[in-house]
Amino acid sequence: MSQLSFDFPQEMIIFVGNVINTTVRHCWWTHNGMACNIPVQRQHFNAHLRDFHGINSHEVPYQCLWYGCSAQPMQKPSLERHVKEVHIPAVWACPHCLETFTRKNTLQIHLNERCQGMGH
Ligand SMILES: [Zn+2]
């Protein structure tokens, strides 16, 4: 084991952060008023939408059937992005203390001001 120590300038520290794509989210796509409710890893949601909910064509717009969602119908790539951004937002992890945050902005504030995992 070699001992390496890095002194990152402040601007670089601001952008250090990991998106936890393996976070499991319950799918709330609804069919006939019933929520799907299957737990799906965030990174597998596109395949889940395709296999379980028939989002498989690039030609036609789809209505987002997520519980409580009133978005306009949209094409498959937009819908996939919409679901990830609106319904299963990314979880960010601090690389130093592994605390998790639902917003990148909150992680940045944590890294700049509150993280106790570095050099303490
Ligand atoms: Zn589902």
Ligand SMILES: [Zn+2]
């Ligand atoms: Zn939606």
Ligand SMILES: [Zn+2]
């Ligand atoms: Zn931290």
